[in-house]
Amino acid sequence: MSRPAPARRRRWLRSTRLQDAALALAVIVPEAFFFGAPVTPGADTRSRLELVAFCLPEFLALLYRRRWTVPAFAVVWTVAVSADLVTAITDFEFTPYFGMLVALYTVARQRGRAAALAALAFALVPAGLAIRYTVEHLASPGHRTAALIAGIAFYLPVTAAAWGIGVWSRAVAEAAARDRRELARARRAVAHERTRIARELHDIVANAVAVMVMQAEATRSTACVQPARTDASLARIEEVGRAAMAELRRLLRLLRTAESSLEQDEQRDEQRETEPDTARRGLADLATLLEDVRRAGVAVDLEVSGTPAHLDDSLDLTAYRLLQEAVTNVTKHAGPGSRAVVRIDWSEVLRLEVVDDGAGRSRRSAARGLSTGHGLLGLAERVALFGGELSAAPYRSGFRVTATLPLTPVSPSSTHTGEER
Structure with a gap:
């Protein structure tokens, strides 16, 4: 038209x-x-x-x-x-x-x-x-000096004015372009920070709440037949809840701060030095994570092959978060009564795999209520930062999440993800 x-x-x-x-x-x-x-x-x-x-x-x-x-x-x-x-x-x-x-x-x-x-x-x-x-x-012979002065007084100022206005306009345009670049850079930084905080909220707080809910459900179902385990389960739920609240307070301080980005980085570094463990998880904390999953009613086994290598803190945290998300998904989607296997293979790369049989007593409506819908997306972003690969897809009657992480720093590569779970 x-x-x-x-x-x-x-x-x-x-x-x-x-x-x-x-x-x-x-x-x-x-x-x-x-x-x-x-x-x-x-x-x-x-x-x-x-x-x-x-x-x-x-x-x-x-x-x-x-x-x-x-x-x-x-x-x-x-x-x-x-x-x-x-x-x-x-x-x-x-x-x-x-x-x-x-x-x-x-x-x-x-x-x-x-x-x-x-x-x-x-x-x-x-x-x-x-x-x-x-x-x-x-000009007549008697007025040539006056004509010379008049000519200079006309041509030089207008020439200087045209040149000066052009230079000034260029400076103004360059300053405006710099301001636009700085604004765009600031917006990208804000978006990156919001994404990072959203990822941490999901990895730490949302997963902790999901574990608490599933453990509470398992405790309620076994309270009559195994009353001795009730106190231990409630104590663990309280412990996980306090840790989640501590991490939530830390993230709220990051959201509310009005300092410059450099000061924010310094504050985060100081907080990480003074505030323990919640932000410094690694594969060494895997036993506690798997025990929480078992308390929620999922039988989970750990298989480790190869010789463990030293990992940088960021890579160690990424590996832990990946396994945390995968086994929490088993708890939410497969549910109590299912069985899962966590495999860690140390070779030229770090290979992580979580497979479940999907044979639990999951209630789909409850699982959807506990899911944020951004878990695997956040994992893909984390893995891609280290040049690794992530795949997640149905496997037989259950689901399998597999990731490979280079043990030496490489440039980020493309990441393949399966369906969101």
Whole structure:
């Protein structure tokens, strides 16, 4: 469907080409009347054609000055100098300079300081020729000094003003561009921080709450037949809840702080030094995690092969979070009565795998209520940061999550994830 006529008209009026054409005419027409004698009454046709011959290339140069800044300046400068020289040696009178001011402004606005200074120096040549012509040919012998002073007082200030406005406009545009880049960088930093906090909320708080709910459900179902285990289960639920609340308070402080990003980083480092364990989990804490899963009614076995290697804190935390998310998903989705196997294979890479048989007594509505829907997405982001790979997909009657993490730092690579669970 064609664009409505008013919209096409507005678009045409806003076009830069039309604006440049209007500016070129607004410069050349007054220039021809102010600096040129051929437009005066009594001028012959030859003089008028010569005037058009000078004005036409200047018009075209000003029309395309945005696209070809330096060539346009060169054309305008050549027209001005040529007209001044022809005027000095013939009876033709035309000493144009308004177009020179526009071309000078454009170079100062769009090019660097070196090009702007060179253009300023070149612009003084036609200005000097115009002043010389005025003093030698238009001023009477007794008024040549006054004409020289008047010429300098006219040409130098307007030239300096055109050049200065161009340089100032460039500086303003560069400052605005820097501000936009800084704003975009700040927005990216905020988005990154929000994503990181959301990931930590899911990895720590949401998983802790899910474990608490499943353990409470298991305790309620066995309270009558195994009353001795009730106190231990409730104590563990209380412990997990307190840890989740401590981590939640830490994340809320990160959200509420109004300090600079550097100060935020320093505060986080100090908090990590003074606040223990909740943020410094690793594979060494896997036994406690699996015990919580067993208390929730899931039989889980751990199989380790190979020789364990030393892991950086961040990689160790990523491996722990991956297994935490996977076994928590087993608790939520497969439910009590299911069986899972956690495999850790130490070789050239660290291979992690969690497989369940899906044979539990999961209530799907409850599982959906405990799921945030962003677990595997967060895991994929974590794994990708270390150049690893993640896959998650149904396996036989259950589900399998597999990840490989390089033991040496590599550049991040693409990550393949299965369906969200």
